[in-house]
Amino acid sequence: MAYAVVILTMAIFCLVTPIHAQDTASAFDFFGRHCLVDGPNFMRTGTIALARGWIPLSTEILMTLAPMENPEAIEGWLVGERRQRTVVAVTRATVGGKAVEGCTIAMSDIDSVGFERSFFQRTDAEVVQEERGPRHVHKLYSLIFRGRRELVTLIVPAEPAERNYVVGSVIAETQQEN
Template sequence: MKRSFAVWLFLLAAAGPSFADDASSKLAFFYDSCVSSGPDFERTSERAKTDEWPSMAQDLALTFTPMENPEALEGWIISGGESESFQALVVSRANVGGKIVEGCTVALGDVDAAVFEKALVEKVNAVSAGEEQGQDRVYKRYTASINGRSEAITLTLPLYAKGSDQIIASAVAEQQIEH
């Protein structure tokens, strides 16, 4: 996901000015779309069709997914007009070690990164699984058990949060087959 930040900054600049949104609404978007019932490629694709979300170019969507070489990939720009802060959603599916895993990523603009992270950790009782520091970003990994399903959650946050930040949040889990 490190390579996506420059492209994402371009999209944020093109989206126009906006005011800092409430971190809880951004968390609700990530939680409802990616975490509460886990990443689900089919469910999210159907929601995008129903809600008529504008599609994102495949090469751009690829920059947001935490998986290498996904077998399936779709992305949408949810908002980002002149009066709205940027929100994008990408889902992916890949075969990792003989298991099908699905990923769900949101890119969010104008959010208080510290508030978002703290609220997410508390909401899902996330356990830290490590972090890496880049030149201007920090990549924090967590694990959580949501409704009996183990999920890996990654947050890409600014190194120096200022309260109106751009973040990327991803959840990855083994695919759930409905019976």
């Protein structure tokens, strides 16, 4: 599944990505702002997408980015906020009887090693699992961020180059709005 995510995401980037690169801190900040800091939030992300004019993507494309199987709802967009294009997807599902939401961001033309460095500098993530394939590494982390337990997945190239890609996902229990 993770291999299909990387292949499809890279195909999307080949069609839409300009040559310019964004700095690593900015890429991580984007991930943090939309997925990590307040956790995944289906409604909030949809509102932001509408307000900023993000380009909606088809469900078929987005299903490869879903961080959990069989989501009950999925929406996603092609974003031009950074100089290069980024794909943002949000999901809702029930896992083990609990309502969860997921947020995935796929970015190209960034320093994946620097992105991971920023991730560890700003979180207390603990490694849960790591699977190394010939083309990418799938890393699963657990962390508590602002009192909320989150599972974070990072998919990075097995052989990082100066500029490459990151697919980052966050899954957390749905927060009830008061």
